[in-house]
Amino acid sequence: MYVVGFLFIALQLKGEKELASLGQHFIFELYDCNPVILDDLEAIKEIMLTAAKKSGATILNNFLHKFSPQGVSGVVIIAESHLAIHTWPENNYAGADFFTCGTRVDPLIAYEYIKQQLECKYSNYTKLDRGKIEEIEKAAGHSSI
Amino acid sequence: MYVVGFLFIALQLKGEKELASLGQHFIFELYDCNPVILDDLEAIKEIMLTAAKKSGATILNNFLHKFSPQGVSGVVIIAESHLAIHTWPENNYAGADFFTCGTRVDPLIAYEYIKQQLECKYSNYTKLDRGKIEEIEKAAGHSSI
Incomplete structure (x- = not known):
């Protein structure tokens, strides 16, 4: 009974957390990566498409560009x-970001996969709440005045 | 003379600041916007392309998608x-982000233009430094150990 009660509270808290914003935006900072991979358009394309799929996302389109030099x-x-x-092979660095909505996609699966594939020795991520419900309600309140 | 000295120091500080990271990533939170415009693919396309041009960016490609409903x-x-x-007409909200590098592009021109065109009554932005030079140097130091 206690376990059921605990699970119920946990699910409620999870639900409330998910309703705090319309979207989540993850910022991935990827340092000390393999510069050869960072400069390989086909490798980056494969890594990004696989990362999106693994995280549970539905791919609509993709665009990649190789810069000179x-x-x-x-x-x-x-x-x-x-x-x-966006990669800077000359600095062994890549900056990635994953903007998602709903609860079906897990951007951290993409994070783990990308940093492993790019052979990054040092990385971190930040999660930003996008479209905060309280701000939307506050803005709606402002409009009705 | 004092004025010249002050300008010189100010320019030096500006230069140092610009070198603090490889890129800048601006997060635009746009609340209480016009929902009809937010749901108009052609209008959004025109606004985004114009915003990019106005900010001094060089456009390579674009992709837009209209969701149902x-x-x-x-x-x-x-x-x-x-x-x-990414727009949520049902919440009068749009979340935008502008990742840029170098000093030629001014993302805040795009910010001002987009929020004006979407008729947003409430908005804010956050600037994130991407690819911090001190982190790149720290990571490089780790590698050589």
């Missing part, structure tokens, strides 16, 4: 928003 | 990284 930009547009990466 | 996602891939938007 080096660097790759890649954006995967998903039904849940986007997954993007 | 409502909402638009749009990504403009630029030579300096990306400008993206």
Whole structure:
């Protein structure tokens, strides 16, 4: 009974947390990565598409661009928003971000996969709440005055 | 003389600040916008392309998607990284982000233009430093150990 009660409270808290914002935006900072992979357009494309799929996202389109003399930009547009990466092989660095909505997609699966595939020795991520419900309600209140 | 000295120091500080990271990532939170515009794919496309141009970015490609029953996602891939938007007309909200590098592009021009065009009554932005030079140097130090 206590276990059931605990689970019920936990699910309620999870539900409340999920309703705090319309979207979640994860910022991935990827340092000390393999510069050869960072400069390989086909490898980046494969990694980004696989990362999106593994995280549970529905892919709509993708666009990748190779810069001269080096660097790759890649954006995967998903039904849940986007997954993007920009690489600086000369600095062994890549900056990625994963904007998602709903609860079906897990951006941290993409984070773990990308940093492993890019052979990053040092990384961190930040989660931003996007479209905060309290701000939406506050804004709606302002309008009705 | 004092004025010249002050300007010189100010420019030096500006230069140092610009070198603190490889990129800047602006997060635009746009509340209480016009829901009809938020749901209009062609309008969003025009606004995003114009915003990118006005800010000084070089456009490489763009992709827009209209969701059913409502909402638009749009990504403009630029030579300096990306400008993206995701709209929730049912909540009068749009979340946009502008990832840029270098000093030629001014994302705040895009911010002002987008919020004006979407007729947002309430908005805010956050600037994130991406690819911090001190982290890159720290990571490089870790590698050489």
